[in-house]
Amino acid sequence: MAISFDKALGDLPAQLTLYGKRSTVLASNLANADTPGFKARDIDFRSVLAAADAGQVALKTTRPGHISAAGDAPGGAELLYRVPVQPSLDGNTVNTQVEQAEFTENAVRYQSTLTFLNGKFSGLKLAIKGE
Amino acid sequence: MSLLDVFDIAGSAMSSESVRLNVTASNLANAQSVGPDEASTYRARQPVFSAVMQSLRGGVDSPGVGVRVDAIVESQAPLEQRYQPEHPMANAEGYVYVPNVNMIDEMSNMISASRSYQSNVEVLNTSKQLLLATLRLGQ
Secondary structure: OOOOHHHHHOOHHHHHHHHHHHHHHHHHHHHOOOOOOOOOEEEOHHHHHHHHHOOOOOOOOOOOOOOOOOOOOHHHOOEEEOOOOOOOOOOOOOOHHHHHHHHHHHHHHHHHHHHHHHHHHHHHHHHHHOO | OHHHHHHHHHHHHHHHHHHHHHHHHHHHHOOOOOEOOOOOOOOOEEEEEEEEEHHHHHOOOOOOEEEEEEEEEEOOOOOEEEEOOOOOOOOOOOEEEEOOOOHHHHHHHHHHHHHHHHHHHHHHHHHHHHHHHHHOOOO
8 A cells, every 4th residue: 555645634734724825815904004006915725725626727827928717826725805894095904913813823734733733743654663 | 945035024114213313313303403494494295105916026925015215395384484583593573483392292203103113123033933943853
């Protein structure tokens, strides 16, 4: 019986990548908290996971001019605009407190995925060594 | 590596906020720099921020958006004239021009800039911890 690393780790690596991407988006929101006209954005994590579970296939881009069907976020995640709680006069929709909370939550989720991955690795190690 | 993008984004925000702090400091420092005419008197300055797509900057496929300071604009509010004929800067009619710096505006701007700076430092620290934890994966 061969050990397949792809199957052994499940969708944890994909989750890690997506959390990393989401941290970029949330960091952009926080960075642009004072930029006039900036619209806060976020990834709908649930829909991405649901799409991954349903086994949806993304359109392949074969030439540099091709536009990805899933929008401008890589990895199939669609970037959506946040509904502002209290929009400001300069058109900025960033709510620093909301973004900070989301960023912290995202970091915790990233770390929990890391912990699960570490568990997988130690399990694999145990299987390889047989001790 | 998307977590490395966070460093660029938070870094761009920190440098923009520090420009804002610098401008505020120069406004506060020159609040009493009176002049003999409108043209040579100090005017309050404000930085103009704008968003920059990371993918346009580095050519990488990143959803991140950084910040940059587009311009520093001078306030066009009218300068206050003060009648001080004994002042060395006074013009022929005995008036000096006072900069249009609003102390309250500047102080609130300073606090807002330092808070934004702090939140970006927080983002940077968290991302650093996540990256270091990722490096230790499987050990």
